[in-house]
Structure formats: structure tokens, C-alpha cells
Amino acid sequence: MPYFDNNATTPLLSVAEEAFIRASRDHWHNTSSPYRSAAQARNIFDKDREWLAKLLGCPASAIVFNSGATEGNNAIFNFLEKKHSERARVVVSEIEHPSVLEPALAAFPSRVDLLPVLPSGVADLSALPKLLENPDVALVSLMAANNESGVLQPWRKCLQICRQKGIPFHTDASQWLGKMTVEGLGDCDYLTACAHKFGGPKGVGFDIISRSETGFNSQLGGVHEQGHRAGTENLPGIHSMVAALKGLYENLEQTRVDQEARRNAFEKTLCQQVPGTRIIGDQSERLWNTTYAVMPSFANTRWVAQLDKRGFIVSTGSACASGKEGPSHVLAAIGIERSEARRILRISGHWDTSSAAWNGLNAAFEEVWKELNKTKSSAEKTRVISV
Amino acid sequence: MPYFDNNATTPLLSVAEEAFIRASRDHWHNTSSPYRSAAQARNIFDKDREWLAKLLGCPASAIVFNSGATEGNNAIFNFLEKKHSERARVVVSEIEHPSVLEPALAAFPSRVDLLPVLPSGVADLSALPKLLENPDVALVSLMAANNESGVLQPWRKCLQICRQKGIPFHTDASQWLGKMTVEGLGDCDYLTACAHKFGGPKGVGFDIISRSETGFNSQLGGVHEQGHRAGTENLPGIHSMVAALKGLYENLEQTRVDQEARRNAFEKTLCQQVPGTRIIGDQSERLWNTTYAVMPSFANTRWVAQLDKRGFIVSTGSACASGKEGPSHVLAAIGIERSEARRILRISGHWDTSSAAWNGLNAAFEEVWKELNKTKSSAEKTRVISV
Numbered sequence: 001m002p003y004f005d006n007n008a009t010t011p012l013l014s015v016a017e018e019a020f021i022r023a024s025r026d027h028w029h030n031t032s033s034p035y036r037s038a039a040q041a042r043n044i045f046d047k048d049r050e051w052l053a054k055l056l057g058c059p060a061s062a063i064v065f066n067s068g069a070t071e072g073n074n075a076i077f078n079f080l081e082k083k084h085s086e087r088a089r090v091v092v093s094e095i096e097h098p099s100v101l102e103p104a105l106a107a108f109p110s111r112v113d114l115l116p117v118l119p120s121g122v123a124d125l126s127a128l129p130k131l132l133e134n135p136d137v138a139l140v141s142l143m144a145a146n147n148e149s150g151v152l153q154p155w156r157k158c159l160q161i162c163r164q165k166g167i168p169f170h171t172d173a174s175q176w177l178g179k180m181t182v183e184g185l186g187d188c189d190y191l192t193a194c195a196h197k198f199g200g201p202k203g204v205g206f207d208i209i210s211r212s213e214t215g216f217n218s219q220l221g222g223v224h225e226q227g228h229r230a231g232t233e234n235l236p237g238i239h240s241m242v243a244a245l246k247g248l249y250e251n252l253e254q255t256r257v258d259q260e261a262r263r264n265a266f267e268k269t270l271c272q273q274v275p276g277t278r279i280i281g282d283q284s285e286r287l288w289n290t291t292y293a294v295m296p297s298f299a300n301t302r303w304v305a306q307l308d309k310r311g312f313i314v315s316t317g318s319a320c321a322s323g324k325e326g327p328s329h330v331l332a333a334i335g336i337e338r339s340e341a342r343r344i345l346r347i348s349g350h351w352d353t354s355s356a357a358w359n360g361l362n363a364a365f366e367e368v369w370k371e372l373n374k375t376k377s378s379a380e381k382t383r384v385i386s387v
Numbered sequence: 388m389p390y391f392d393n394n395a396t397t398p399l400l401s402v403a404e405e406a407f408i409r410a411s412r413d414h415w416h417n418t419s420s421p422y423r424s425a426a427q428a429r430n431i432f433d434k435d436r437e438w439l440a441k442l443l444g445c446p447a448s449a450i451v452f453n454s455g456a457t458e459g460n461n462a463i464f465n466f467l468e469k470k471h472s473e474r475a476r477v478v479v480s481e482i483e484h485p486s487v488l489e490p491a492l493a494a495f496p497s498r499v500d501l502l503p504v505l506p507s508g509v510a511d512l513s514a515l516p517k518l519l520e521n522p523d524v525a526l527v528s529l530m531a532a533n534n535e536s537g538v539l540q541p542w543r544k545c546l547q548i549c550r551q552k553g554i555p556f557h558t559d560a561s562q563w564l565g566k567m568t569v570e571g572l573g574d575c576d577y578l579t580a581c582a583h584k585f586g587g588p589k590g591v592g593f594d595i596i597s598r599s600e601t602g603f604n605s606q607l608g609g610v611h612e613q614g615h616r617a618g619t620e621n622l623p624g625i626h627s628m629v630a631a632l633k634g635l636y637e638n639l640e641q642t643r644v645d646q647e648a649r650r651n652a653f654e655k656t657l658c659q660q661v662p663g664t665r666i667i668g669d670q671s672e673r674l675w676n677t678t679y680a681v682m683p684s685f686a687n688t689r690w691v692a693q694l695d696k697r698g699f700i701v702s703t704g705s706a707c708a709s710g711k712e713g714p715s716h717v718l719a720a721i722g723i724e725r726s727e728a729r730r731i732l733r734i735s736g737h738w739d740t741s742s743a744a745w746n747g748l749n750a751a752f753e754e755v756w757k758e759l760n761k762t763k764s765s766a767e768k769t770r771v772i773s774v
Contacts, residue, residue, distance in 0.1 A: 001424070008417040009619055017411065024404065024588070030395040034688060034703050035695045037388070067454035067590060070618030074606045099608025099617055106607055196619060201411070203454060203590050203621030219461045220493055221486025230486060231457030232396055232583060234590030237624075301421065308422045316421050 002357040005315040006197075006289060007147050007175060007348035012240070013199035019243030020201060024236040031233055032224070045235050048242040055245065057186030058208050064228040065238050066218065068205040069174040069194035070099040075207060075218035075229075076170060076190050080138055081107035083215065088138040091115055091131050093123045093153070094333040095146050100172055101329070104141065115142065117333045121151035121281035125158060132165050139168050139190070144176035148317055148330045148346060150290025151281040152176075156184050168210055178248045179256075179287055179351075198248060199351070200241035204234060248351060255351050260288035262358045263349060267291055273366045280334065280344075291347040294340045298372045303345055306368040312361050315346045389744040392702040393584075393676060394534050394562060394735035399627070400586035406630030407588060411623040418620055419611070432622050435629040442632065444573030445595050451615040452625050453605065455592040456561040456581035457486040462594060462605035462616075463557060463577050467525055468494035470602065475525040478502055478518050480510045480540070481720040482533050487559055488716070491528065502529065504720045508538035508668035512545060519552050526555050526577070531563035535704055535717045535733060537677025538668040539563075543571050555597055565635045566674055566738075567643075585635060586738070587628035591621060635738060642738050647675035649745045650736060654678055660753045667721065667731075678734040681727045685759045690732055693755040699748050702733045 162169040170190035178198025191208035222230035276296030327341030549556040557577035565585025578595035609617035663683030714728030
């Protein structure tokens, strides 16, 4: 069943499943134990950490494995709260994931400055210098790519500005890692990533922690992760996550080119088939897999259900925001009105999505568009009769 | 290779591996998403939670899935710190796992009262009433079974005493769950458990949170786990953990009887083969899989290495404490001297450990004892000659 909600979560890649099973069968020992099989597990684990550090361009000791991006984001803001005085402030973009926004607001109540976002979906860095005039800014946080719109954010430029000012910079790279080039990621003072967004297992992720931070610890009770996070390491899960990244980065440039072409063709056809469809962020650089579309009519839940019936899975937006009332904070930030937000669809492809699947999705959209209009006409007819 | 360090971690049971793969292939969707396959995943997830709640005897809404016992223990003390005034105190037994002791001390600095432990390895509840006279006690924490000695703790009695006083009670059941009857576990106000201690996957566990606690949240950024812990649920991992428990509790009483007999026979033979061996806690009720032995001579690291060479994996004690200087805090609490602590071995069997494996371990101990004595004699001879 063609699945177009990969920004919510991805299926486990077969290389990642194999790596999980292999590690789970052969290297499940506690890496802290004092015998040879434990030392072998430790060796696998160290190699995975080193490979990942090399990929990202950071020291192996800067990586802290954890249970995913929500833990990773919470841990960073909790740490900064403990580290800094009660005057300290943070700057976060207004389109961050709730797992950044909520911990930031909890750790720095009424001391969070929001970096605004342009109607293009891109954070407005021209607003940054003024925000950084305040001498109490302890962190700037700007995600690498937005999970709803797929719009790429100017995180490299933001890092540069922060560096000039001597202010630590954090990026939540959950949607970026595995899809885009890693260049520069390892330079960030703090970074968050999450395996299940790129074909790795759920419940696994990592932070990069600034090299100068020796006091970071997100869980007490053991010396694991260089003292940064206690708890028996999830070696099979981590090994599986690393295997997913190895697989994806082997051939990423070709994937990006192919998939972007397919996604663009899909969007072009969609806008012809369903006149009045508007693609959010289409004037900006975006993830190659994401389409965020305002449909000309009908509630997004009806589109999702009708497409689902035809075997195509798309979403009403962020899975985390689904079920909530009103438009998502991301849509509000880029100036989408409430009435439009009810018509929004997020379509996010996979590294392996075939042209046939994209074409099939187009055909399904066309069918659903006719179907919904038919239902509407007959509903209108009924209304006319019953008046 | 016979593995006797199951208190450190266990291999993934085959039922748990199968459940992981099945869920990972069929129900990997984000349970918060608005389409049918996500609803199916949500359904599996709800059923797992309900099964677990029924097993433990608590409401399904009291269970908060997480990444393991270290997270679970940290989350409870962090929550209590936020909830209570700066006068609040906690009582924790002096043999708790570091993932209880360290967060307790961090959350309640100089307001942690230690519940002492008798030389038998059992917490001394006669000391509790006096500790509870202080009106500021916000929690009593006593593990269900000790990870090093395997000695069962009087947690049910402790819960009763706390209930009479209206004081919340926490038990870290990491070593108990999967090995002992679940009776009463669901009555605890707070409970911690961890899948990889009972044949489930690493990086998965859960807390029971007191029914009256609506404000508990360990990770912000989403409404998962009834608002208690944000983050996309690790459904395959949780499904795998539940499958492990289902498998173990089907036949637990027989396992307990068989394995306890094998472990006891092993201990009897060991004490005959290696005269002067002392079994810690042998006058107390213990987990059926654990032997904590002070060997009459030779450093434990030499025993471990020699047994490892012969294909038998045992440990020097808790994996979390290994590599640390000096005796573990558990040994210190029960009055084991430093010189004895250097000779301690922990042997912890599996649900499936065969009689042949236990007998083989006895034979290996006998060989190693001879080998080490031989080396000693020749070393003494060398010393005599070189003088």
C-alpha cells in the first residue's frame, strides 16, 4: 500500500532490520560486563559511534545515544536550565517541533524569544541580530528542515551568526538526517536526531553535545555514554540505526535527484488535476520528499479517508498535531488561515517511492476530487429539494 | 556458550524477537496518524497496554511506557522534586540500584534517608517507623529484588506500612518482573520495570504511576502516553516486551521450581568443590536464578577470565558497578569487607538454563580452582627461588 507519510514515521529498512536481528542475536551482552563477549559487543558499539561521528564530522565523544528526538530535545533544554542563571533566555524559531517548543517554555518560562518565519516558510534571520543583542541569550534553536512543510531552514547561516556572537546553536535535524547532505551538522553545538524518521528503529536517536559541555547528563545512575546518559545501551537499536544511515548515504545524491523529480512532477499534475491547489513553500528549498498542499475545497480528513480507501496513505499534517483543534502552529506562523488549514494535506514520500506510486497517487487524487464533487453536488441537490 | 549473567542483561527471547519483527513489519505506523493502518497499530498498542495492566493488576492508564528502568527511576524522582516543597524528603533503601540512589540524591539533596539493610541482605523494616515520623516524607522506595545478591525485599510489607501512613511507595521491580509472581505489583503507587532484564528488547520499559498523579510528565512535546511522556511510541519494542512477559508467565511456577532446584544443587556442589566459598543471602528468600558467592581466594576478575576461557560467563557483580574502585554499595551495606568484595562472583541463570549447563559450570569451577591454586603454588615457588 503506497505510503506517503514518511515525515510521521518510516518503515524499518531491511538493512536496519537485518542489523537489529544480527546484533540482537550475537551482541546482546551488557557492554559494561567483564568478559569477552561483552568486550566484543563494546567493540561493535564503539565502531558504530565512530562511524556516525565521522559521517557527521564531530568527535565520537560528542555523541550521546538516547531514545529519540523528544528525549534529545527535552534533555538539552533541561540541561541548559540547570546550567544557566534565572535570567538566561533562549531564541527558538516559531516553527519548531513541540518537543523543542514545550521544553524551552518549561525550562525558560517567559524567557523564550521566537524567531519569526516568512510566508515562504523560511525562518527570518534578519530578525536574529536584534534578538541576540540581549546579553542573556544562552541558546539559539532552529530546526534543519520543517516536519510539516519540508521547507529547509537556514541553519548553517544561523550557526555562523551565533558563532560570531559566541552563542551556542542547536538544530533539531530529525527531518534532515538521512535525507540531505550531512555537511556542517557536526559543527553544531547541539543537534538532535531520531532513527525512525530515516528507516531506523523506533525508540532510538542521539544528541550531539557541545564539545565544551562536560556536565551534561540526562539520566543519572551509571557511567554509560561518557557519563552523559546512564542506562544499559540499546546496542541492537543503535546498530540498526547506524545501518540505516550507512545504507541511505551510500546513494543519497541519486535518491535526492530522482525523488525530487518525481515529487515535482506529482505536484505539477496535482495542481492541474485539482485546480486551485496551492503548494506551501514551493518557492523555497524543500526536502525532496515532501508536499504540503492546501486543497481548494473539502476538509482534509475527507481527502485522507478517500485516498486511504483507494490504497494511498497521506496525512492531514504532523502526526503530533493531529487530533488537535485549529491549525498547527507552523501553519499559523506562515500565515495560513484557519479555513485553509482545514484543507491541508501532507504528502511525504520514501527514498524508494516508485514513479508508479507517485503516478498512482495522482490518479487517486483525480478520482477523489471527482467523487467529493459528486457527493457535494448530490448533497446540494438534496438540500435544494428539502428546502 | 552457557551464560550466567542474566541479571546484567538477557538475550532476546525468540517469542520477543518474532513479536518485534512482526510488529515492525506490519504495525510500524505512527499511532497518532489519521488513517486505517495507524488505527490498526493503535489497536495493537492498546491491547498490549491492557494485557500488561491486567497482568500487574493496575489500570491501563497507570502504565507509562519508556526507554527502560534508568529513565523510569529518574523520571519518578524528577517528578517528585517538581511536585513537592523544598522540605520534602525521601526514604530509599541503601541497596537500591544507582539509577534510584543518584536521582534521589540529586532531586532531594541532603534529604534522602537511607533504609538500612540487615547482614542477611534484607531491608530492615524495623527502622522504617522512625524514619516515617518525619512529616515531610514524600516517598519510600524499596526495590523488589536486589540485582546483585538476588535477595527478595519485603516490598509488600513496606507498601502496607506506607499505605497506613498515607505515604506513596515505589518499587524498582527490574529484577523481579518476569521471574516472580506479579501479585501486588499493581498496588504500588510507583513501579519501575525494564524489558531487557526478562528477555525483552533493550531500550524499552515502563513505569506504573500512581493513579492520583495527573501531573506526571517525563518528556514534553506531545500527548502520547496520556500526556505522561511525549514521543512516538516504540510499538515494536513494547509489543516485543509484552510478548516476552506473556511467554514467561505462561509457565513461570514450573520454571521457578526447576531452576531453583538446579541453582541450589549448583551452590551445594560449589561449596564442596571450593571449600570456604560463602553464598551471600543464602539464609534469605532469593531470586531462583541468582548466586552471589564470596570465593575463598583469588581475585574475582581471575575467576571470571578463567571461567570465560572454559566457555562459562559469570560476572564480578553488577555490570553498572564493574570497573569502579572498591566494593559495591550493596556489599558495603551488608557488611562485606573490601578484601572479600574483591573475591565476589555473581552467577545468574536463565529461565531455560539446563541442568547440563549448571553441572558444566560446577565442573568448570572445579577446574579453575585447581588451575588457580597451581598457578599460585608455582608463583610461590618462583618467589622462594628468587628470594
